[in-house]
Amino acid sequence: MSLAMIRLQNMIQFDTDIGFSVDLIQRDSPISPFYNPSETYIDRMHNAFHRSISRINHFKTSSSASTKALQSPMVPSGGEYFMEISIGTPKIKVLGNADTGSDLTWIMCKPCKKCFKQKPQLFDPKNSSTYKLLPCESPYCISLMKDKRCDVKRNVCGYKYLYGDGSFSEGNR
DSSP states (O other): OOOOOOOOOSEEEEEOSSSEEEEEEETTSTTSTTOOTTSOHHHHHHHHHHHHHHHHHHHHHHHTSOGGGOOOOOOTTOSSEEEEEEETTTTEEEEEEOOTTOSOOOOOBSSOSSOOOOSSOOBOGGGOSSOOOOOTTSHHHHTTGGGBOOBTTTTBOEEEEEOTTSOEEEEEO
């Protein structure tokens, strides 16, 4: 096994004028909320190495399972990269894992039935001029496939996404 380590940029940005932007932040970058200034460069490389080994071991153990048993566990702060997402107009910033084990990126919004405490504030669609509910026949709704939950009476696209650890996310798209 060979190990190649390269120094990546601290941040990659994606921005639009329709109420959505994403900053991709490397976990050990000085602009990351998890940055520890007391760690040396060697400490950070050591930690990154162990996170990589942990991911390899996770995939090794799960690769022998059938495709029906695939899981996408929600692991807080377990990734190498985080996303600072700006959503809505005016923009609200939220921080999330760049989860490559899932094809869905979601945030908690008001109203929320089972919210966990977070900073900054929750996104409130009522306060955004760019928020809109999508109709059931929209390409984005159709792309949800098995996770789609369409409210036919209101013609509103919804979803329920189940994770391997039993947790879930559901809402409107």
